Amino acid sequence: MSATITSTSPVNDPATTRKAMLGLGLGNTLEWYDWMLFGLVSAYIGPHFFPSHDPVAATLSALAVFAVGFAVRPLGGVLLGTVADRIGRRTVMLLSVTLMAVTTLVIAVTPTYDSIGVWSGVILLVCRLVQGISTGIEAPLSTAYAVEVTPKGREARAAGYISFYVNLGILLASLVSFFVSLAVGGATMQDWGWRIPFVVGAVMGVVVLYLRRSLPETLHESERAEGSASTVWRGVGKHWLALVAMIFVVGAAQAYNYAWTVGLPNLARSTFKEDPTGVFAASTALGVVMIVGSLVTGWLADRAKLSRTFIVTRLLAVPSVFLMLLYTEPGLGGLVSVLLGGSVVLVLNMTLYNLVATSLMPKHSRATGVALGYGIGVALFGGTASYVMIWLQSQNATWVFPTYTAVLSLISVVLYLAVRRSTGTYAGE
Incomplete structure (x- = not known):
């Protein structure tokens, strides 16, 4: 099956394409707002949903639930990716937004451990599992869809566009948390104010779901009829080395990403007892760099070969990730310096990694293959990053984490080059 877009495809109409990309992009904003919000307020969620004798232990419990959500991302890729390759992209992208919005509302209203005991943690866990399934297909399928509706030669710009909306969601999570904390104060934020950003996310979901209904389908009826689930999976199996490469391409970028966006802010609040409003302000500044940098990176990458750009930016991550070793004691100035110092290399990697994957x-098995590789990579290396980083810091072995991330980055480059030599690439060059 080859799901090519013909000249009569509705996605070739500029107005339709712009509308589709808006709905596509804002869906990513919602997904990543809701997803990252949990990580940002884990230090507040932990004591409310788990026994709170030790604040650090409660935070680690919440981060463990955060990590569990990543564990089911491969399942989301397997189930929903196959549906997207067989039935269509649009249906799956509507479903992913619906799942995220509903579970975000549930988290916002779930009673605490003191009210209903262990059931509060169980409900929280179930919501994160469902959100993991949702995000397991959203990011890879969105990039694949954007590539399919974008003229050849502008794929990196499309990836930058999607990354812009992803980072907009991450920025909004920090920004909303910052303003809520500023408005209600640290004590109220700890008590119940952390629920307000989740309510905001649920309301956003209704708007985004309406907008996303206008997405055109890029997989034609005839193309769906020609394929089968076995055809899709044979295509994935044929490109097994590409699947392995994707795991490390995604995993290295996400280990870096979650260390900066979740691990360091939670380290600041739970271990170094930094002022929460100041921490949210630092996270917001990082978000601004990421959101602007996404568009710039996509624009520049279309002027160079994707392979060369990926290799250079990924190798730059090796020294950059060691900047985290500079934040070893309380002080917002140190946190801000590390977050912003590593942000430029981070945005280069986070803009391009899904396009590289x-x-x-090939297109006929793209949604399944990329979603599976993405899900495994994020589950193994991204979802565990913040937990591992804070745990290593508590064991006085902080240096291990940047070393680990640097090794992942080098492995991803080696595997990518191996795939290019064996089966080649299918987009972005």
């Missing part, structure tokens, strides 16, 4: 899989 998409380029390694």
Whole structure:
């Protein structure tokens, strides 16, 4: 099956394409607002949903639930990716937004451990599992869809566009948390104010779901009829080395990403007892760099070969991730310096990694293959990053985490080059 877009495809109409990309992009904003919000307020959620004798232990419990959500991302890729390759992209992208919005509302209203005991933690866990399934397909499928509706030669710009909306969601999570904390104060934020940003996310979901209904389908009826689940999976199996490469391409970028966006802010609040409003302000500044940098990176990457750009930016991550070793004691100045100092290399990697993964899989099995590789990579290396980083810091072995991330980055480059030599690439060049 080859799901090519013909000249009569509705996605070739500029107005339709712009509307589709808006709905696509804002869906990513919602997904990542809701997803990152949990990580940002884990230090508040932990004591409310788990026994709170030790604040650090309660935070680690909440981060463990955060990590569990990543564990089911491969399941989301397997189930929903196959549906997207067989039935269509649009249906799956509507479903992912619905799942995220509903579970975010549930988290906002779930009673605490003191009210209903262990059931509060169980409800929280179930919500994160469902959100993991949702995000397991959203990011890879969105990039694949954007590539399919974008003229050849502008794929990196499309990836930058999607990354812009992803980072907009992350920025909004920090920004909303910052303003809520500023408005209600640290004590109230700890008590119940952390619920307000979740309510905001649920309301956003209704708006985004309406907008996303206008997405055109890029997989034609005839193309769906020609394929089968076995055809899709044979394509994935044929490109097994590409699948392995995707795991490390995604995993290295996400280990870096979650260390900066979740691990360091939670380290600041739970271990170094930094002022929460100041921490949210620092996270917001990082979000601004990421959101602007996404568009710039996509624009620049279309002027160079994707392979060369990926290799250079990924190798730059090796020294950059060691900047985290500079934040070893309380002080917002140190946190801000590390977050912003590593932000430029971070945005380069986070803008391109999904496009690189998409380029390694042919279209007829792209949604399944990329979603599976993405899900495994994020589950193994991204979802565990913040937990591992804070745990290593508590064991006085902070240096291990940047070393680990640097090794992942080097492995991803080696595997990417191996795939290019064996099966080649299918987009972005």
